Amino acid sequence: MKGITLLALSIFSTAFLSFTPINKKxxxxxxxxxGNDFGATHGEIREKNISLSVAKEIQKINESQDKYEIILTRDSDSYPTxxxxxxxxxxxxxEMVISLHVNTSPEKERSDNGFEIYTQxxxxxxELAGKIYKKFNARKISESNLHILRETKAPAVLVELGFINNSENRNYITSExxxxxxxxxFVEIINEY
Structure with missing residues (x-):
């Protein structure tokens, strides 16, 4: 009887101690x-594809981290409103939201280049925008009333990854x-948070 009790206690202890509460961040x-909303375009190059590729790459790189789980608002060429x-x-x-976009300038090939960050x-x-600004040597940060920033309760930023009609920016953001x-x-910034 004593052996069975010890065995049961051992099994219970092992199961209990190996259980880790799910407290995902x-x-x-x-x-x-x-989807049908291409965003900024330059010939066949579309903002929607660049933002999705970078988002998927962030999720992929972050898989080895334990701190946060990356969730994408879309993981295919769909258009959630x-x-x-x-x-x-x-x-x-x-914990935070980062909305990825690509900028465009009014003229064909403008000298505008670099990241721009919009905040709530x-x-x-x-603070998050400041970290992104430093990491990417961005050109500006400004507060904005964009829907994703206004309606999101969590800390959120919208980041323009460069200008699609600036050849240097375009070549960089479309390259693997x-x-x-x-x-x-971005993963470094996220895991410093």
Whole structure:
């Protein structure tokens, strides 16, 4: 009887101690546009594809991290509406939201280049924007009333990854090397959070 009790206690202890409570923390990466909404374009190059590729790369690189689980608002060429995106985000209650986009200038080949970051009117959003600004040597940060920023309850930023009509930016953000470097930097920022 004593042996059975010890065995049962041992099995219970092993099962109990190996149980780790699920306390997942989420980061949402919003790949801008999608489906029939191409976003900014340059010939056959479309913003929706660039933002999705970078979002997937962030998720892939982050898989080896334990701190956060990366959730994408879209993982294919679909178009969840802005309201659907923010409803999904608010339901998850993530630690932060990064919405990825690509900029364009009014003229054909302008000299505008680099990252631009838009924030909510919150200290946490502005702090996150500051980290992105430094990591990417961005050209500006400004507060904005864009839907994804206004309707998201979690700290959120919208990041323009460069200008599609600037050949240097375009070549970098459409290259596999450029997308991996951008994604790696975002993962570093996320895991410093």
């Amino acid at each position: 989420y980061i949402v990466i919003d790949a801008g546009h999608g 802005l309201s659907e995106r923010t409803a999904q985000i608010n339901k998850l209650n993530p 009117n919150s200290d946490v959003s502005k 090397k450029g997308q991996k470097e951008i994604a790696q930097k």
